[in-house]
Structures are given as C-alpha cells and as structure tokens.
Amino acid sequence: xxxILGRPPAxxxxxxxxxxxxxxxxxxxxxxxxxIREIAxxxxxxxxxxxxxxxxxxxxxxxxFEDCADRMTASLRQAAGETDDPREALTCTTRALxxxxxxxxxxxxxILDRHEREVQRAQVGRVLPKDVFExxxxxxxxxxxxxxxxxxxxxxLIIGMSLRxxxxxxxxxxxxxxxxxxxxxxxxxxxxxxQE
Numbered sequence: 001x002x003x004i005l006g007r008p009p010a011x012x013x014x015x016x017x018x019x020x021x022x023x024x025x026x027x028x029x030x031x032x033x034x035x036i037r038e039i040a041x042x043x044x045x046x047x048x049x050x051x052x053x054x055x056x057x058x059x060x061x062x063x064x065f066e067d068c069a070d071r072m073t074a075s076l077r078q079a080a081g082e083t084d085d086p087r088e089a090l091t092c093t094t095r096a097l098x099x100x101x102x103x104x105x106x107x108x109x110x111i112l113d114r115h116e117r118e119v120q121r122a123q124v125g126r127v128l129p130k131d132v133f134e135x136x137x138x139x140x141x142x143x144x145x146x147x148x149x150x151x152x153x154x155x156x157l158i159i160g161m162s163l164r165x166x167x168x169x170x171x172x173x174x175x176x177x178x179x180x181x182x183x184x185x186x187x188x189x190x191x192x193x194x195q196e
Contacts, residue, residue, distance in 0.1 A: 015053045017043040022064050023106050027113070031061050068107040069128055075100050076132040086140030087190065093136050094158060094189040097129070098182045101166045112163060130155050137193055146193045158189045 021042035025034040036057055040047045054060040079096030080089045101108040111129075133155035140146035165185050168174050174181055 014043070014045055014049060018045060018050055018053055018060070019064055019067065022060050023068075023110055026061065026064065027106055027109055030113075031057065064110065066126070068104075068111050069126075071104065071107060072097075072100050072111060072129045073127055073132060076129055077127075080132055080136050086136060086143060086145045089136045090133075090140065090158075090189060090193060091186050093132060094162060094186045095182060097159070097162050098166065098185060102178070105170075108166075130159060133158055140193060147195050149193065149195065154193050157192050161185060161188060161192075 018039060022034070022039050025039055025042055034057070036047050036050060039057075039060070040050045043050070050060075054063065076093050076096050079092040082092050083089050130152075134151050137146060137149070137151045137154050141148055141151065162185055165174075165181055169176075169178060169181050176184070
C-alpha cells in the first residue's frame with residue numbers, strides 16, 4: 001500500500017495491519033458479518049486506533065477494494081507495457097491476470113467478491129483492471145491487428161473466462177495443470193479479439 005506523506009512509519013504500519021486483517025476477515029466472513037472490533041483485534045490495535053485511519057467499516061472496505069484493484073491494475077499495466085504489439089500485449093495482460101490470482105489470492109478473491117451493497121462504486125477516473133484490457137484491445141483495433149468489435153464486450157469475455165478458469169482450478173475441478181489452463185485461456189483470449 002502506498003505511503004501517505006506525513007504519516008509516521010508506526011502509524012503506516014498500523015494502517016497496513018488493519019488493512020491486512022480486514023482482508024482476511026472480509027474474505028472469510030464477508031463485510032456485513034465482520035465487526036470493527038474483530039478487525040481491530042485481528043490487527044492488534046484498539047477500535048479507536050482503527051477509527052483514526054478509517055471513519056467506518058464501509059470506508060475501510062472501500063479503501064481495501066481500491067487498494068486491491070489498484071495492485072491488480074498496476075500488474076496488468078506493467079504486463080501490457082512490455083511490448084508494442086497489441087497481440088502480445090493481450091497475451092501478457094491475460095497471463096498477468098492469471099498470475100495475479102496465484103500471487104495474491106486474497107486480494108484477487110476480494111476484488112471478485114460481489115460487494116455492490118457494501119462497497120461503493122469505484123471513483124470516477126480510477127483505472128480498473130477491465131480498463132487495461134479495453135485499452136489493449138482498442139489499440140489492436142485501431143492498428144488493425146484486430147477486427148472492429150465491441151471492445152467492452154471482448155474485455156468482459158476475456159475477464160469472465162479467466163475468472164471461471166481460476167475458480168475451477170482452485171477447486172480442483174479441472175484435469176489440466178495450472179500451466180495448461182493458463183495457455184488455453186491465453187489462446188482463447190486471442191481468439192476472442194481476432195474473432196476466429
């Protein structure tokens with residue numbers, strides 16, 4: 001989590017402990033079923049200390065969602081920027097989404113959990129993981145590497161397919177290894193945008 005200027009290191013460490021504890025508890029129990037007192041206890045701080053960083057459970061849940069989404073977005077942006085070829089950028093971005101699910105399973109799961117009632121929509125202007133896919137596909141269309149298409153629909157298909165593949169793999173519902181699954185998802189993502 002990025003440091004906020006002017007916050008003492010000990011306070012930043014407490015904030016990170018609170019965010020980490022909230023991630024664990026929200027993933028295990030859900031936002032509604034988790035209390036501020038439980039988060040504070042898990043983080044090793046008092047409820048008052050928690051309230052110095054977040055004014056409510058909803059603001060904590062929102063900050064956590066934004067932090068997790070920002071980390072995923074940064075990972076996807078880095079992958080997309082590794083090449084100027086939109087086809088390769090799509091491959092790298094799709095693989096980065098799959099790798100993020102393995103490297104940060106709690107953050108990945110939290111992003112995917114449906115918290116529409118508890119967590120406000122992302123702030124206007126905030127770049128989300130889906131935006132990186134849309135930018136990559138749009139660049140491919142503009143450069144005529146991909147045929148004209150509904151960029152948002154193509155991004156939704158790729159993300160949805162990736163998420164279900166990860167879900168099935170985590171629950172051992174696939175015979176394929178992780179590598180085989182990732183290769184098939186990447187190949188399918190390319191077919192989505194090339195419309196072959």
